[in-house]
Amino acid sequence: MRGQAHTLEALVASLLLLAGVAFALQVTTVTPLSASTSSQHIENQQGATADGVLAAAAENGALKRAVLFTDDEGNFHGTGNDGYYTSGGPPNRFGAILNRAFESRGIVFNVYVNYQTADGLVKQKRMVYRGVPSDHASAASKKVTLVDDDVLHADPDPNDDYEVAKPTATALDSESSSLYRDAVNDGSDDGLYNVVEVEVVVWRM
Amino acid sequence: MADVASSVRERGQLILIGGLSLAVVFVALALVLNSAIYTENLATRTSDNPADTAMQFRHDALVGAGTVIEHVNRNGGDRTYSDRYSEYQNAVDEWQGLHASYSAVNGLFTEIRAPDGAGNEGTRVVDDDPGSNYTSAAGQTDWTVANDAQIRQLQMNVDKGDFPSSVDDGTVKDTLDGAENSAFYAEIDDGADSWRVAVYRDSNTDEVKVMSYDLSGGFSTCTAEGESVQIDITGETLDGTHCEALSFVDDLSNTHAISYHNAHLIFGTYELTVDRVEGSFRSEVDAENGGSTYFDNPGDGAPYTTPAIYSATIELVYDGPSVTYETEVRVAPGEPGESAVAPPVAHLDTFGGSGPLSKEHDGDVTRWSP
Amino acid sequence: MVAVRARIDRRLNCGVRSRLATDQRAVSTTLGYALSLTVATLLVGGLLIASGGFVEDQRERTIRNELQVIGQQVSADVAAADRLASTDGTNDKVVVARNLPNEVTGVFYTIAVKSDGGETYLTLSTNSPDVSVRVNVATETPVAQTDVSGGDVRVVYDPSADELEVQHG
Numbered sequence: 001m002r003g004q005a006h007t008l009e010a011l012v013a014s015l016l017l018l019a020g021v022a023f024a025l026q027v028t029t030v031t032p033l034s035a036s037t038s039s040q041h042i043e044n045q046q047g048a049t050a051d052g053v054l055a056a057a058a059e060n061g062a063l064k065r066a067v068l069f070t071d072d073e074g075n076f077h078g079t080g081n082d083g084y085y086t087s088g089g090p091p092n093r094f095g096a097i098l099n100r101a102f103e104s105r106g107i108v109f110n111v112y113v114n115y116q117t118a119d120g121l122v123k124q125k126r127m128v129y130r131g132v133p134s135d136h137a138s139a140a141s142k143k144v145t146l147v148d149d150d151v152l153h154a155d156p157d158p159n160d161d162y163e164v165a166k167p168t169a170t171a172l173d174s175e176s177s178s179l180y181r182d183a184v185n186d187g188s189d190d191g192l193y194n195v196v197e198v199e200v201v202v203w204r205m
Numbered sequence: 206m207a208d209v210a211s212s213v214r215e216r217g218q219l220i221l222i223g224g225l226s227l228a229v230v231f232v233a234l235a236l237v238l239n240s241a242i243y244t245e246n247l248a249t250r251t252s253d254n255p256a257d258t259a260m261q262f263r264h265d266a267l268v269g270a271g272t273v274i275e276h277v278n279r280n281g282g283d284r285t286y287s288d289r290y291s292e293y294q295n296a297v298d299e300w301q302g303l304h305a306s307y308s309a310v311n312g313l314f315t316e317i318r319a320p321d322g323a324g325n326e327g328t329r330v331v332d333d334d335p336g337s338n339y340t341s342a343a344g345q346t347d348w349t350v351a352n353d354a355q356i357r358q359l360q361m362n363v364d365k366g367d368f369p370s371s372v373d374d375g376t377v378k379d380t381l382d383g384a385e386n387s388a389f390y391a392e393i394d395d396g397a398d399s400w401r402v403a404v405y406r407d408s409n410t411d412e413v414k415v416m417s418y419d420l421s422g423g424f425s426t427c428t429a430e431g432e433s434v435q436i437d438i439t440g441e442t443l444d445g446t447h448c449e450a451l452s453f454v455d456d457l458s459n460t461h462a463i464s465y466h467n468a469h470l471i472f473g474t475y476e477l478t479v480d481r482v483e484g485s486f487r488s489e490v491d492a493e494n495g496g497s498t499y500f501d502n503p504g505d506g507a508p509y510t511t512p513a514i515y516s517a518t519i520e521l522v523y524d525g526p527s528v529t530y531e532t533e534v535r536v537a538p539g540e541p542g543e544s545a546v547a548p549p550v551a552h553l554d555t556f557g558g559s560g561p562l563s564k565e566h567d568g569d570v571t572r573w574s575p
Numbered sequence: 576m577v578a579v580r581a582r583i584d585r586r587l588n589c590g591v592r593s594r595l596a597t598d599q600r601a602v603s604t605t606l607g608y609a610l611s612l613t614v615a616t617l618l619v620g621g622l623l624i625a626s627g628g629f630v631e632d633q634r635e636r637t638i639r640n641e642l643q644v645i646g647q648q649v650s651a652d653v654a655a656a657d658r659l660a661s662t663d664g665t666n667d668k669v670v671v672a673r674n675l676p677n678e679v680t681g682v683f684y685t686i687a688v689k690s691d692g693g694e695t696y697l698t699l700s701t702n703s704p705d706v707s708v709r710v711n712v713a714t715e716t717p718v719a720q721t722d723v724s725g726g727d728v729r730v731v732y733d734p735s736a737d738e739l740e741v742q743h744g
């Protein structure tokens with residue numbers, strides 16, 4: 001009788017203790033780092049790299065030249081039927097910067113050019129499209145101002161190490177161009193053609 | 206027998222109480238450590254520097270307004286300054302509407318305003334005939350382009366094939382020294398210092414080169430590849446890439462004088478914008494050169510002058526979830542010596558450890574060390 | 576059994592005092608129980624006191640850690656406001672706001688901005704337990720010396736006095 005009482009008390013005490021420990025362990029905060037396979041830090045880092053790439057490209061004019069790197073119909077040079085690049089950056093300085101920043105690290109990127117129409121809708125034109133981004137993609141964007149007498153650009157000099165695209169004589173506002181606009185000669189005539197947003201989406205392969 | 210039984214009960218209860226209170230202690234410990242985990246997690250989240258998006262907006266607005274000013278200056282023949290300024294204001298309003306739509310998607314309110322009378326009138330000097338050389342309207346080969354004025358956006362476009370002759374580096378050095386006259390050079394004098402920049406075609410490598418000379422023995426060269434070359438002197442770039450020979454532009458102080466020498470030895474186009482009103486600028490330069498320097502209208506010949514917007518002040522408003530920023534900024538695209546948004550990094554060194562860094566100034570270089 | 580016990584009793588009954596003197600049973604029971612009770616109480620009590628002290632120690636460490644993190648965040652906000660306020664041009668208004676937790680581990684805290692010599696620093700402190708943490712702040716514009724309680728914090732730039740101020744709200 002005495003022995004059974006002892007055992008019962010000890011059993012109940014140890015059960016209480018175990019229950020307390022189990023509850024305490026279970027109450028621990030679940031952090032975002034523990035819930036997903038792709039680390040939040042890596043996403044942040046990739047987003048910051050994309051920001052840096054866009055800032056560097058904008059600083060030396062490569063971003064604007066890449067936005068205007070199309071032929072008269074509005075398709076990017078060397079893209080064929082799709083109208084966008086599918087295996088890396090475009091063949092100009094902006095593409096060289098993108099490839100150097102991302103390709104060697106197994107990071108894939110999409111580049112979109114968003115522009116507004118006269119109705120206020122935002123349309124998207126693909127520059128580089130490598131597939132649907134994963135759930136852990138991050139994005140960065142930069143605005144580019146286009147004026148009426150900006151010219152389209154063509155392939156860079158093959159001797160040029162920096163792959164700087166060469167300007168052509170076709171102005172944005174010319175008769176046949178409806179690039180980044182809903183229709184030809186859409187919009188007002190005070191010189192500003194449009195403000196486009198270049199968006200780079202990056203994710204791990 | 207009675208006290209034996211009671212002692213058993215008391216001892217058993219003690220173990221029970223001990224176990225219960227230990228469990229409570231564990232739970233309290235878990236609560237305390239929980240807040241530690243939460244705080245550590247807070248610390249490792251995005252380094253969301255709240256100033257970043259505000260600075261990006263400021264930069265975008267400056268670039269956008271600058272592009273519009275340049276477009277307004279380039280077009281419209283010989284329009285007056287006030288015509289150009291009101292077109293610039295309309296364009297900025299349109300820019301504001303477009304940008305506000307993009308910002309609204311991200312939960313930001315951004316506004317840019319170009320108020321009346323917030324611009325500075327200037328003059329734009331243009332030679333847009335690619336087949337013409339750099340002589341003045343009267344045909345002088347050594348002439349003053351601008352005298353005692355602040356200039357911006359000094360750009361030249363030349364074709365390699367258009368140079369009348371190629372020279373080698375030694376001859377160009379002699380020319381810059383003043384011993385010979387075999388290459389074109391522009392002299393920029395800001396009252397305290399003088400620099401000479403020569404643009405020539407190298408006879409050895411057959412490429413267009415730019416050589417600068419600071420009149421105390423320092424020569425510096427850059428090379429451009431390709432057929433047609435764009436030299437942006439105030440932007441310090443050659444074909445879009447930075448040119449070390451032009452880095453003296455950083456040291457230019459407020460007003461300077463520019464003159465061309467041997468202007469018959471180079472063919473191409475150039476442009477620059479001066480902060481003087483067209484009338485007084487033309488008469489002063491004409492007096493300096495002793496003849497008519499510029500044509501009046503774009504159709505008359507090269508080079509010619511038109512009224513232009515030299516700079517303008519815009520008002521920016523940025524209202525985001527955590528940052529509010531209102532400022533007035535001066536827009537002068539291509540002005541030399543423009544301060545960078547962030548200081549350039551000269552040298553990067555990594556070291557371990559923690560704790561605050563100490564800062565010391567060394568001239569205009571700031572050093573951070575542990 | 577009873578017969579044996581009766582015989583022992585009868586033998587011992589001749590010396591009552593000696594029986595009492597040699598009877599150990601009553602002393603050992605009371606002393607034994609008292610001793611075991613005391614030891615058990617001491618054990619459990621000692622365990623509880625030690626773990627209570629441990630929890631208190633952890634709490635203080637956690638509070639110090641949290642104050643460090645919060646201090647670094649406020650310092651970063653002051654640096655961001657300084658960066659915006661130091662841009663070229665006239666800066667009319669700069670406000671950087673952040674939502675900080677009201678309490679750290681259940682204790683209220685205060686943020687004080689102090690500067691001595693050329694250095695500006697933040698002091699975050701709580702009353703009970705008495706913890707104080709110092710975080711440096713690196714700015715170009717001077718920062719006003721204010722005291723703010725924890726919670727929502729704003730860094731405001733005052734263009735007329737050309738200084739930053741950490742405010743509540």
